[in-house]
Amino acid sequence: MMKGIFAILLLGLLSCQSPTRQQLTVAVAANMQYTIKELIAEFNKTDKTKIEVITGASGNLTQQIMGGAPFDIFISADRKYPQELADKGFTAEAPKVYAQGQLVLWSARPGIEPKSDLQLLLSDSIKRIAIAIPETAPYGHAAVSLLEKYGLYDKVQSKLVRGESITQTSQFIAMQNADIGFTAKAIVVSGEMEGKGKWVELNGDDYPAIEQSAVLLKHAQQGSETEARKFYNFLYSAEAKAIYQKSGYLVK
């Protein structure tokens, strides 16, 4: 009896282990959460490799990679974090820019009309402004630079609520818990957020360029490196560029 149960358990364990298909794990900056799905769908048209996506603020993901997280590719929201990983020897090669992110001002509250001169933020009707936490989220860093450039940072600082990643920031705005906020264009043009409130694109010259970079990680070398490299190269292909463009990014 006991032996029988043991055998079944063992069988269960073994069946978990047997690789049916190749699998990649990709760490993806939160602003890319919708775009990555389209990228994978496009990639899977010709290659059936299963790709698992982990999203988070770029800084948080970097932290996890340094802590030994088993990711094959890191798709960041900026250049700084992948570079930091490269400097510390966690990457297989140097990071490359795949697209440029755009910052938008977005509100889901009826009656609030975001304008790119940001003067609206000073109004009393705006009580809470959402940004992503600037220390770990590149879009948050860009938003703070923009506010500083317009001389508004000190004036609105007490209204700022800081989301843990651009996802949480967007959730604050979409649920109307924040009156208005700064997020990525890729979020507001995504199918899931389309038609929720109003947004305006901000002048790209007024904040440091959000050069979104990706990098192949050393961990890939332990597993399916060819597959990882294939998907990594796909990120820079013409098909992928068309998707970035459609999803609210600038492509050079």
Place this chain on the structure above:
Amino acid sequence: MIELAPLWLTLKLALSTTLILFVVAIPLATWFSGKKTALKVIIESIVTLPLVLPPTVIGFYLLVAFSPGNAFGKWLEQWADIRLVFSFGGLLIASVVYSLPFMVHPIRSGLSSLPPSLKEASYSLGKTKWQTLLKVLLPNIKPSLLTGLVLTFAHTVGEFGVVLMIGGNMPGKTRTASIAIYDEVQAFHYREANVYALILLVLSFIILLIMYSFNGKMKQVKFY
């Protein structure tokens, strides 16, 4: 950079929560310790829910309830000009809900463990229910009261998930010590994270030390 604000905020939140819950929990626990009724069983289950639920469930519901886009949040904003999400008040409400069982349970089990003769003697000597509770029952369950106070305080200090979800990380208002540690770690500031963490560790240890040394002197120690 080490700031004192997150630590003060945590202390303020934990003290306020403990105080509010102490007042709320005594009548509740007294009621629970009496005869069992269907309503009581239902209410008691609700009070215990935060013990079982992940903090994210509470965080999510509060986030929805407090949103000015929904009926309750809108009503609060229009009639009282209060927005609970991203505010100390909101955190306080969340903590009170979240830590409720940690105060109610020890007090309730303390009261249940008392022999009924104690209460009966007091009544037959002409004391009212209220006098009996304050002068006879509560003084007899001091270890349980202390356990409730300490557990609630410590549990609020250790709160993270709910605060992360409804706090909005506002320095001085909702950025508690546990959030500050998380931020510092994510930003690679290990030294700062370590200082905050060490302060919390030492604080928690001292609190528990006090609880156990006091409760050791008294006759019984009951958690639940």
